[in-house]
Amino acid sequence: MGIQVFMVSAILALCAASLPSQAVAQDNAAQEAAHRQAMLSRLPADAAKRVFGLVTTPAPGPARAIGDYSKGCAAGAVQLPADGAAWQIMRPSRNRAWGHPVLIAFLERIAAAAPLAAGWPGLLVGDIGQPRGGPMLTGHASHQIGLDADIWLTPMPDRRLSPAERDEMLATNVVAADLNDIDPTVWSPQHRRLLEAFARSPEIARIFVNPAIKRALCREAGADRSWLQRIRPWWGHNYHFHLRLSCPRGETECRDQAPIPAGDGCGSELNWWFTAEAKHPAPGPPGIGPRVSDLPPACAALVQGH
Numbered sequence: 001m002g003i004q005v006f007m008v009s010a011i012l013a014l015c016a017a018s019l020p021s022q023a024v025a026q027d028n029a030a031q032e033a034a035h036r037q038a039m040l041s042r043l044p045a046d047a048a049k050r051v052f053g054l055v056t057t058p059a060p061g062p063a064r065a066i067g068d069y070s071k072g073c074a075a076g077a078v079q080l081p082a083d084g085a086a087w088q089i090m091r092p093s094r095n096r097a098w099g100h101p102v103l104i105a106f107l108e109r110i111a112a113a114a115p116l117a118a119g120w121p122g123l124l125v126g127d128i129g130q131p132r133g134g135p136m137l138t139g140h141a142s143h144q145i146g147l148d149a150d151i152w153l154t155p156m157p158d159r160r161l162s163p164a165e166r167d168e169m170l171a172t173n174v175v176a177a178d179l180n181d182i183d184p185t186v187w188s189p190q191h192r193r194l195l196e197a198f199a200r201s202p203e204i205a206r207i208f209v210n211p212a213i214k215r216a217l218c219r220e221a222g223a224d225r226s227w228l229q230r231i232r233p234w235w236g237h238n239y240h241f242h243l244r245l246s247c248p249r250g251e252t253e254c255r256d257q258a259p260i261p262a263g264d265g266c267g268s269e270l271n272w273w274f275t276a277e278a279k280h281p282a283p284g285p286p287g288i289g290p291r292v293s294d295l296p297p298a299c300a301a302l303v304q305g306h
């Protein structure tokens with residue numbers, strides 16, 4: 001019981017930090033600029049969000065994922081090109097298509113495989129990370145070490161979107177208004193197949209989806225349910241899902257998360273997410289976050305002089 005209460009309060013504390021980011025995930029270019037400006041006006045000069053949020057170029061040198069997914073940075077990041085045969089970058093004006101080369105190569109590979117593996121025509125790629133990773137001025141508690149990416153739950157259209165369309169159009173919400181299940185008029189077998197293809201990839205550590213999506217996947221999965229373990233319920237994530245790769249082999253500065261509990265995650269542990277306290281938590285204001293000196297020293301070194 002004590003542990004249960006602790007877990008719930010720990011989750012709610014995380015939630016308070018991450019809810020605002022969910023609210024702004026869909027922002028168009030003008031809304032995003034306004035939120036950036038508001039945050040910049042509140043932040044001290046050495047706030048990590050400010051320093052990493054204003055750097056526009058990657059740190060040179062070999063690729064390194066440094067620190068935790070939610071408290072770290074990245075060196076040697078590369079940019080996913082705005083267009084590939086099977087992907088298009090969304091919200092390009094944010095300059096958040098940067099990631100560890102291992103992640104960028106993975107995205108290119110799985111995008112190319114998606115039509116055959118999932119009947120999914122191509123990926124609309126949301127935020128990946130900043131040129132040097134680190135915390136952001138808007139959105140996302142994580143996405144800091146170049147190993148996280150958001151993929152829209154909207155299939156790629158059969159034409160190239162204009163830069164303006166990419167900065168303005170809205171993604172598809174696949175969750176019903178009561179948050180208890182998917183919206184059957186929007187959800188398709190291709191959504192399930194796409195998430196399954198990602199979750200079965202050995203590079204994947206976790207995939208975050210809305211609890212209603214997890215519920216649907218639990219219901220629709222076939223006899224082999226092993227891939228469901230990596231699909232984790234989280235707030236928001238009803239317009240996009242969030243994929244996270246494990247630390248690249250041999251990168252000792254990169255800190256993996258604790259292992260996922262055993263099982264497919266479809267049992268009673270899912271029920272809490274559909275309670276009133278889980279569905280409607282009180283959001284906190286976005287915090288100032290860490291100072292540059294609170295991050296791993298190797299991260300402070302990456303932005304010295306910026």
Ligand SMILES: [Zn+2]
Binds near residue numbers: 149243
């Ligand atoms: Zn994300």
